[in-house]
Amino acid sequence: MAQIRRMDCKVEVKSSADRFFDAFNTKAHLMPKMSTRLISDVKLLQGDWNSLGSVRMWYYASQGKSAACKEVRENVDEKNRTIVYGILEGEISNYYKTWKSTLNVTPNGEGSLAKWTIEYEKQNDHVPEPLNYCDFYAIWSKDVDAYLLNAK
8 A cells, every 4th residue: 555655854054044045036037057966957837936836847856867957836834934845757766656845944953954855755665765865955955055055
């Protein structure tokens, strides 16, 4: 019987919580510049860059291969620095029936803690746990952090 699973991926960054959250909340169009190792392009397909329900197509590197996914912004809570993204289609859908990523950013000392929560349902029992996506989110977070620190 299929079930929704959950995995948390935590990354400490040096940027302030507000600045780091803002990069993901309002600057998706700049992600190819912020994370050149992972994000090759992002295109707006529906809505505007920052509205709920907006749909974007991401082109990225996953495990050394080019991949793409269509994502929708499902929810944003600016007060709690939280964004929820849903995957509509793409490489991830080949392995997981459902996929939702939530980014929550909290102050942590002089920097912040970026917590990515993945909620997913495997296509079948042979599909591995998405540990490589925790690595992806960690690298992406560190890349964005480095960009923000250098852009002061």
